[in-house]
Amino acid sequence: MRLTLGLLILATLALGALLAPFAQAWLGHDPFSPDLFSRHEAMSAAHPLGTDELGRDLLLRLLYGARVSLAVGLATALAAAVLGTAIGLLAAWRGGVPDAALMRLADGMLALPALPVLIILAAADTGRIGLPRGEPLSDVVRIVAILTVFGWVGVARLARAAALSVLAREYVRAARALGASETRVLLRHVAPNVAAPVAVATALAVAGAILAESTLSFLGLGIAPPMASWGNMLSNAQELVFSAPLAAIWPGFAILLAVAGCTLVADGLRAHR
Incomplete structure (x- = not known):
């Protein structure tokens, strides 16, 4: 039940992301261009969820x-899973x-204060290595790379523990005694x-990456406007919580749904192991 519900939530969010251009054509608005005559409009047929501080x-x-947020979460989780699994198995x-x-490298990474280090890395001038800031693709690549630096550690420890447990079992020893190659055993x-x-760790990593990207974007170090991400939408709305609360409620609710969906998927996968 939890797995199904989590997948349903994530599939709904992913479907909405895929249909964004069609929704834009249907509503006839440009979500990246300001319209100061339409600032803070309430929900209506023209604007189903209202408008933000720039209309x-x-x-x-x-x-x-x-x-953006789902792509960052998924790409980071997959990259961390591949890197962490490879390191753990090795x-x-x-x-x-x-x-x-x-x-010991993994222990050292765990000992670092993650958020301050992420902020320092996100604030670094990536133009010196050929990744200009402010462009959508380069911003996504930069955030995914930064988050992957810390994301692989937990996966590596899990993969190592599971591999050590399997390698110590009798049937693996028997397979080796019968001449099975190392590749076949692996x-x-x-x-x-x-x-x-x-x-399970990958599903949780998606949620963690979405939250981390939202945090960095909220601080102005993640995805740069006018490109939208849930984090920079919250950042733009932080001074309008009381005067125009919808601008903060909707992206916050989207983050909540995404994290809840990933957590439910992880719980469901854990229950089916």
């Missing part, structure tokens, strides 16, 4: 913001010095048992 349609900005497989070195016995905890 831009909130529904369209939510849908386009879903494209540590468990090789043992000894490689295992100790990789796990693909046939280790990978399927590692997949379940990694899938």
